[in-house]
Amino acid sequence: MSKLSRRAFLSASAASLVAGAPALAATPYSFRHGAFEIAVISDGHLVLPTTFLAPDAPAAERETLLKLAGQSGAQFNSPTNVTLVRTPNDLILVDMGSGDRFMPTAGRLWDNFKTAGIDKSKITKVVFTHGHPDHLWGTVDDLDDLMLPDATFYVAGTEWDFWMSDNATRGLPSERAGFVTGARRNYVAIKQKVKIVKPGDDIVTGLRIIDTPGHTQGHVSLELVGGDGLIIGGDALTHWLISFQHPEWRPTADHVPEQAIATRRKLLDRLAADRSELIGFHLPYPGLGIVERKDAAYRFIPAA
């Protein structure tokens, strides 16, 4: 039986998810996973155009799902969940949030650290799933100095090369040229402290990089051993309803749509088969749950 069932977590109900506004939790959601202690700290939320969710999906079907998700308006709130992993020797942060230069509703990470009484200077390692603003731009402060000057930073080589090369501007719609400038600003700041990694590499024993490309060219996730397994999935699955029920729909934010679809299918298939837990960066706080097969697709069953 899965760990989530043992904890007698709530079953997935659309109502509970719709009601769950992005949390700014004073006490972060925490749990133990094998040798790791996990906490999910909110960075606030993004406010995005609803059209971003699945612009090319059949309109009637999309409307039905958006209604079910409580997102029929022109904009929707997308939670941003940053995962903190404590091991006996390390405090490891997965992504750094938006910082102060992306959206006024995001960039709350360090406030939430403070409220929770967690000392950010104790963070030894930071692993980035990818180079989008809501995951990377919190790396530096408003003077472009590192927020965590003593940490070591881990970036997938494919992702680093994408943002630092001319391909970055070619691969993005022109209105998002600022994403490239921002990614480079943050990557340049960590240049002396970065370790370039690839899928299969361990950050520490039991915490491994896995390949989940498509959302961006070098998007990666993290797999934690122990229990039934846990995957910190970054933006491979970004919407609690659409990504699971229609993994074949193409959110605007995916850089390589066909690859992103293939990654979603593969990840969902695995999560449903082995009952690993999932933490999704944009799923309703804390973004933790399991995946079940439902009809021809899947559904997300949140832990809280």
Ligand SMILES: [Zn+2]
């Ligand atoms: Zn994101």
